[in-house]
Amino acid sequence: MLLIDEYIIANKNIITSKENIEEIAVIKDKPRRETHDFYNLSENGIASVTLKKKIASKTQAEINTFFGLDANNSVYVNGYLIESAKYKFSTESIVEVELVTPTTENRLEQRVINIWTLTQEERENGCALSQMK
Template structure:
């Protein structure tokens, strides 16, 4: 809604010759919702103030369309390593333990409850959002599940305790989550490079087998 209001103000200012000629800063403020972005937006405003009305309308509507698309899709961006190409859903045990199918076991009597996320997740309301790109399954078991915390794993590899941890290539955005010990297939140390754009080295915990990483999982589209 905020970006829509800014866009309407932008259109109003841009088509008002007196105002956009004399007050380009006002036009810049409409382009940018962040005061720190106003210098860059001012360049756009000054350019708009010097083109004719027909071209002005075309540019304004293009800007509005671009800003709206950027705002919509930025909400659904997943933070992940560039090499990740699997279709396997995330399995969460007892609300905060990341596991895999082996932790659930083959005996149905060990499963107290199992469910999937029905509504579309969003980052503001769901702390597990970044793990939902391929779906997410919640499981409650009639047995205790041993786990390792993210801090413990970081410390073992000589990394700062509060450093971000990746699981199956996806960043765990909340430190409440642990990883089931029996589900850890492999842990790799990822060094920063131009492709992953990491600021510092991080660990990526695989709960997927090598075959699943390459060929994917049978269960898909669980959302």
């Protein structure tokens, strides 16, 4: 997971050069729910980057409304529930938006959006932050 400026969820492609990076931090261990809103997003670690440039982003409410759902509807990223409404999505990092319908298998109560910031290849083979430019 890559967080830009603390609250924007993105993928590694948003970082176009090292010169754009002001600060970077990596959280390898799973943080506690009481201290971190991104607790459930940290399964494989989180890189937090502060950029020198501003990036275009959309709120969860804006994305839900665009797809005809209630603004407060749940949103997932790469299959993980976003538990805090303060997180936004880098529009450049959205690879695919999936509208997921409730089934007995997924146990959802309503349709939700899952935003993919990973390509199909990254989903199948994993991705490495070491490939950042």
